[in-house]
Amino acid sequence: MRNNDRRARSEGSKAPSIYDVAREARVSVFTVSAVINKKGHVGATLSRRVETAIRKLNYRPNLLARSLARQKTQTIGMVVTDIANPFFPAIVRAAEDTAQKAGYSVLLCNSDDQQDKEARYLELLLAKRVDGIILNKTPGAFSASQRKVLADAGVPIVLLMRTCPGLKADLVQTDDELGANEAVAHLARIGHKRIALVAGPEDVSNAQARRRGYVKALEASGLTFDPTLVFTGDYRIDSGHRAGSTLLARRPDAVLVTNYLMTVGLMSAADEIGMRCPEDFALVSFDDYPWLGCFRPRLTTIELPKYELGETAVRLVLERIEQSNTRVQTVTLLPQLRVRESCGFMLHRRRMSMVEKASAGA
Amino acid sequence: MRNNDRRARSEGSKAPSIYDVAREARVSVFTVSAVINKKGHVGATLSRRVETAIRKLNYRPNLLARSLARQKTQTIGMVVTDIANPFFPAIVRAAEDTAQKAGYSVLLCNSDDQQDKEARYLELLLAKRVDGIILNKTPGAFSASQRKVLADAGVPIVLLMRTCPGLKADLVQTDDELGANEAVAHLARIGHKRIALVAGPEDVSNAQARRRGYVKALEASGLTFDPTLVFTGDYRIDSGHRAGSTLLARRPDAVLVTNYLMTVGLMSAADEIGMRCPEDFALVSFDDYPWLGCFRPRLTTIELPKYELGETAVRLVLERIEQSNTRVQTVTLLPQLRVRESCGFMLHRRRMSMVEKASAGA
DNA sequence: TTGTAGGCGTTATCAA
């Protein structure tokens, strides 16, 4: 009696509703709904009539209305620093794929590592009633009121690559301490003594881990930690450039740069002051990309499994959406050292074989 | 009488609705709604009472319900080939920014250049009742039924970088014929004769344009078009690799690669067969990235204004959402040739100056 | 200026 009457007019422009289908098929909306959602228990005859009506009217369920009624949007929000940072596209892509397979969509937000932007986006996601959130937290913690808001909303949150002080939530990350450790150990093994570090923001958990790995590997290799060989950047190109100008002037043997954008900055700084890699300094960079193996210097990198990160993040939110009572879990994926040329390994090998020849000749 | 009664219980978990606010503020939902939407004409007293109630209950409008009621989702769908293709992140980012400023969200979809995926995503976007769609069309046209579906839905569509046969819609693109033309003209100018082309899919408009630019520049430079020097790829790394294996064996002086991923593939192929750029062959690539200037060879590129692309695409959809009666428009942005080393310009200069010296000495 | 009530397009409960 509510919807069935109006719109008797031959649909001027508006999309057909479930009522239109019901009328066309001479059944009730319930039946139509049951057919659409394959609830079974609908007679073959009616079922067929409904199918026909749907095709005839070109009916397409309004997902908005469905979400409102079901109290579930089949959408997960994802806020990352910046999709234009090449670290994220693969992760986002993986998240999209995984979500899609499970019938979910992904709403992407860029925080630019700014807390106010992040806050606004989270607000938006809550207002849109997303079923879950994947969060690459900006540096720093949430305020008490923010934490309360999030808790009250009761939306599952999965942290991505960065923990958040005071927020107990699922977490997907990579073992960055291990990654940095291996990188530095490798550099030390092939003879580098003065190993510099271009670190990420001090209040970002993965930056801390990378720093720890650096320090520990230094100790384990019997090298002394030199604070003047550490530059703290913000994971962006500019800071990498500044790091290069500062650090390279101190003539390190090698430098570990903890993300790709900073490596790009550092390399241009090196260009400007005429220093070459690996001849004048060795370099290992976090993050690997398909193009790093085919340009010079071929970068030695610590690859982070980006696709798995996105996949896992979505898997965790979905699990929590389905049953929120399970206990918080952390998934830590393994990085992988890919030795190429920038670390000076080839130079090292050549030196070694020359030494061998020399001693053989003696 | 419908919503106000239930939920007298002290909100167990559910989010407060506008009715809760109304009750708390002892006003009607209308008043609350008016305050929220700043419709003015609400007394100062009530207004204040409402504000207080909102804060107290931590009320947050349900955007789903609002969308359903207003018949407007403030969301635009964006379907691109693959966000993991480095060409897209900046565009998507720009779109996100621009949309956000206007109060819209962006729903991102990856078609992988597969028509069925594209179709499914378009279906999804329509079901979600997005207000507009930005489409980086897969190769090929829409079927008649698809065109009808899209037309019936009445959703504004803006084409991005690729036209769609049979679909009259707004379009943002770059002048790729010009870009390719300038690149090839430059190559010819510095002495390259046998210039190869790694083209994109034949049924993609921008690939056609790039091919046209190549051919015309060849003609204008008095060089003959050699079909064996043209390889048709699909804008992905693998096809670039195949292009490299095939084309480089024919010893071209130079090659124009029409996107970055194919350049990556071609460069690794070159590595494998021991050919170096620019010594053994010159190269110009479409798309520029911040990191192309600091690795060797420094790539000469045709930069496409990615940010403006995304920005313009959103601007166009928004315009059409607001008034759909304006006539279809095409925006063509200008590419920019960035001469670095891979095109052999430096080698050319050196040769030139040697010639000068030689003739001076004579 | 404010309130009432119906509509947005679904789902879901409860009878029949």
Add this chain to the structure above:
DNA sequence: TTGATAACGCCTACAA
């Protein structure tokens, strides 16, 4: 198995 009808939470004529 079906049908009527009340949510879902918001907007918005139409009244008051």
